[in-house]
Amino acid sequence: MKGRFKTEIDDAKKIFRDPILLTTIIFVMISLAVFIVLPLYEVLKESFVNNDGAFTLQYYTQVLKQPDTKEVLGNTLILGGFVGIICTIIGFLxxxxxxxxxxxLRKVFGLLAILPIVSPPFALAMSFIMLFGQRGFVTHTLLGIxxxxxxxxxxxxVVQILTFFPVAYLTLAGLLKQIDPSYEEAARNMGASRSHIFKTIILPLLKPxxxxxFLLVFIQSVADFGNAMVIGGNFNTLAAQTYxxxxGNYDLKGGTAxxxxxxxxxxFMFVLQKYWVGNKSYVTVTGKPSRQRDYITEKSIVVPVETICYLLCAFILVLYILIPFGSFVKLWGIDYTPTLKHYEYIKNLGIKPILDTTIxxxxxxxxxxxxxxxxxxxVVxxxxxxxGAVEFTSMLSMAVPGTVIGMGYILAYNxxxxxxxxxxIIIIIAFVFRSxxxxxxxxVASLQQIDPGIEEAAQDLGANSMKVFTSVTIxxxxxxxxxxxxxxxxxxxxxxxAVIFLVSAKYNLLTVAIMSQVDVGRIGVATAYSTLLIIIVMIVVGVMNFLLSKIGIRTSTRDV
Incomplete structure (x- = not known):
């Protein structure tokens, strides 16, 4: 105990001897406290304090007494559990x-992993309505329903599953590739079948x-606001109901409850994922795989797996292709005559949301x-x-639903x-701390792979923390x-x-403009806005990747 206390004292002395490091730590702590902790505190405070400043539970009582609240809570948990299970199964496949x-077509998998990221969060919901809605191309035009x-x-x-299963896929793909093939090879040499190896080696190693x-997808599902608003209909979820x-009801107190x-x-799910499940792994104990794995050649396995994956890929790609296609027809479901009127409408309406969002x-x-x-x-x-508090708080905004943090920003900075x-400024701050x-x-993952001795050598030669960070670490x-x-x-x-609470007459954003067009039934204009958003994102990301590749820097979806 004394040794540990002495070590902590020595660490504190080192920090105080380095004013740049001390200032940085204080700045980071204040930033996290002001822009993450304070908004969450304001939400909690608003829900527990009445107009006279006294503690009360009346807003929780009022909300919970509403006949649809329990139904909404049940809807959210059922949806999160169902989507989490199906996404995990598809992601594993x-x-x-x-x-x-x-x-x-291995590169198609990488494309699928990035499409939900570069498109509006409710893009697939719009496409799904365009295919299977009341005036959907499949239901109305082809089948006459x-x-x-x-x-x-x-x-x-369905929309959430198609949107979030890449999260499960990216999580599991790296783990599967880390399993040492020698285990499976030894089992095969002893006569074990593929199914037996799958049940006794692969699945046990991958349980964490x-x-x-599952937990990552569950968190994404319960926090999903865009899809719930666009295609949820009478099936309300907490994220949409909070907004x-x-x-809608002008009941801020009830909304904060x-x-x-x-x-x-x-x-709760974030803590479970990060500190219980996230710390358990049975895959990397053997180090890196000793050699490359031999691919499966049995047609009884390859054909069904490839068929399912390729069919799902094709369906998702069709849904994404529909977005620009829908922007070039007169009236979806009624008149498919090619037109540019939706883009002309956007031009006449003003491109301010596009400029504001990009800038x-x-x-x-x-x-x-x-x-x-x-x-x-x-942290590292x-x-x-x-x-520990800095690490937890900095990662917390990943778990906090956008509707909650947006409401907190309104309460804290008004x-x-x-x-x-x-x-x-408030929109930029929301962007920064959400991303x-x-x-x-x-x-953290990159730093953990680098020997700290390199940075320690620079410090021993007299470099301060700023010099070490900019010249060695980065x-x-x-x-x-x-x-x-x-x-x-x-x-x-x-x-x-988050930002739907923060836009104003002076600063509007593209995703909010898209949602407003969906609300009034202008699917053509919404798809045109979405197409422009995707094009802008692809151009900026493409230019950045091109410039970075010229100086030997590689960026990857898997890294993020």
Missing amino acids: FAYADAYINLK KEANVYGFWGLA GIANA MQAM LATVLLSISI LSLISMPITGILGMIVAFL RRKFFGR KQPIILTGTS MPVGIRSG PLIKDAFFSGLVYSFVRSMTAVS
Whole structure:
């Protein structure tokens, strides 16, 4: 105990001897407290305090007494569980095919992994309505079904599954590729069948990864706002109900009570995923695979797995292709005459939302990247009091639903001493702290693979923390740093749930404009806006990747 205390004292002395490091730690702590903890505190405070400033549970009582609240809570949990299970199964199938089968169209998997990221979060919902809605191309035009109803649980569940299964796929693909093939080879030499190896070797090794994938998808599903608003119909979820309670019913107190319930579910699952399941792994104990795995050649396995994967890929690609296609026809489901009128409407309406979104995303991008790498550096390389709190808080915004954080920003920054509502600054801050956790995670993973002795050598030669960070650390983790930059730009361009509370007459955003067009039934205009958004994202990401490749830097979806 005394030895540990002495070590902590020595670490504190080192920090105080380095004013730049001390200032950085204080700055990071204050930033996290002001822009993550404070908004969440304001949401909790608003739900527990009445207009006279006294503690009360009346808003929870009122909300919970409403006949549809329990139904909405049940809907959210059922949807999250169902989507989590199906996404994990599909993600595992794709990951297994990627790791064990010599796929001819392997790059398509990578494309599928990035499409949900570069498109609006409700893009697939719009396409699904265009195919299977009341005026859908399949239901109405091809099959002649006049009363097709795509809204509700099944429509929302299918769209969420197609949107979120790449999360499970990316989580499991890396783990499957880390399994040492020598285990499977030894079992095969002893006469074990493929199915026996699968049940006794692969599945046991992947249990923590499978649980991790499920929890990640569950968190995404319960926090999903865009799809729930577009295709949820009468099947209400907490994320959508929170927004409707606060903004639709003008009941901010009731909205914060619902937001707190939603926040509790998300944080519980986040803690479970990060500190219980996330720390369990049976895959990497043998180190890197000793040699490349022999691909499966048995047609009884290859044919069904490839068929399922390719059919699902084709369906998803059709849904994404429908987005630009829908923007070039007069009236979807009625008149498919080619036209540019939707783009002319956008031009006449004004391109301000496009410019605002792009400019604010570009401004937030370097801030997010630099701050994310600083936090990763502090968490991995420096020992200081409160390091665990910094790590947890910095990653917390990944688990907090956007509707909750957006409501918190409105409550926290609409009064003295910090008034930011209606400004571009509040939107940039929301972009930064919503995207930062992915950059931190990428930076932490990269730093853990680098020998700290390199940085210690620079310090021994007299370099301060700033010099070590800029001259040694950043060059060593440049791939992760620039991957974080690319991801933060894309995430900001496609954000909706948090920023829908923050837009104003002066600053409007593209995703919010798309949702407003969907609300009034202008699917053609919504798809035109979505097409422009995807084009802008692809151009900026393409240019960045091209420029970075010229200086030997690789960015990858898997890194983020």
